[in-house]
Amino acid sequence: MEKIIEGEYYLMKITILGARGSVPTSGAKTQVFGGSTSCVLIETDDNAIYLDAGSGIIQTPDIGDRQISILITHPHFDHLIGLPFFPYNTAPGRRIDVYGKSRSEGTIKEQLERLISPPLWPCTLSEYKADYCFHEAEARFSIGNIDVETAESRHPGSSLIYRISFDGKSIVYATDYEYAEDESSKLSDFAKGANLILLDAQYTDEEFAARKGFGHSTVKQGLRIMQDAQAKIMRFVHHDPRHTDEMLKKMEDEVKSDSVAFAREGEVIVL
Ligand SMILES: [Zn+2]
Numbered sequence: 001m002e003k004i005i006e007g008e009y010y011l012m013k014i015t016i017l018g019a020r021g022s023v024p025t026s027g028a029k030t031q032v033f034g035g036s037t038s039c040v041l042i043e044t045d046d047n048a049i050y051l052d053a054g055s056g057i058i059q060t061p062d063i064g065d066r067q068i069s070i071l072i073t074h075p076h077f078d079h080l081i082g083l084p085f086f087p088y089n090t091a092p093g094r095r096i097d098v099y100g101k102s103r104s105e106g107t108i109k110e111q112l113e114r115l116i117s118p119p120l121w122p123c124t125l126s127e128y129k130a131d132y133c134f135h136e137a138e139a140r141f142s143i144g145n146i147d148v149e150t151a152e153s154r155h156p157g158s159s160l161i162y163r164i165s166f167d168g169k170s171i172v173y174a175t176d177y178e179y180a181e182d183e184s185s186k187l188s189d190f191a192k193g194a195n196l197i198l199l200d201a202q203y204t205d206e207e208f209a210a211r212k213g214f215g216h217s218t219v220k221q222g223l224r225i226m227q228d229a230q231a232k233i234m235r236f237v238h239h240d241p242r243h244t245d246e247m248l249k250k251m252e253d254e255v256k257s258d259s260v261a262f263a264r265e266g267e268v269i270v271l
């Protein structure tokens, strides 16, 4: 198994497996930033934590014998559709821990089974050879020596924001988040001092004005959160399916910052 070690410290290795929002895209115009939907892999020496299970999860690298956990923000299908194709589903007895929040629609297991069960899919997750275990995502819990905190997002039907901390380093995953001036301090306080923020910036200013209440934010709003949180690195995620590479590059160029970029499928960040 590959060790993630630099000097005497274990590090977190983050791989963007999918950064597209709402629905996967394909074709020549979305090759640079990618067309797979929400999935980010965080590897430590012992753990492999997947943030969401969009179509990006299908491209997981070999994670060796690391303990698998999947943290689900919410059950909109762009965040789940990769799960039936997760390569480790077919590994007999391989334990897969899934975390998410119970809502009025049911427990996280029940929410996933709305999509992943007949007639929408031929079987449930429990019928795969892997050993699926479902857990309530409390405000604070741990996965081995990794601390996880959750906060409520601003999104139709609600969604969770995760903060994952290990060895003094923190990553905040805030996809499917709609910015509101009077409530933005909740997120910037939650993300205070994070080494990396992955933040929803699906819309241009014009699109945001036309799609209030859809549950997504803009670049300018994201930059404000980053500044207030005093975070070190930011990657914008949940790219609009209508935004081509050309548009995303233009939006990125307007930011003019070395520490801020639009996430590219396949990008690896090591903390
Ligand atoms: Zn989404």
Ligand SMILES: [Zn+2]
Pocket: 074, 076, 155, 159, 176, 215
């Ligand atoms: Zn959503």
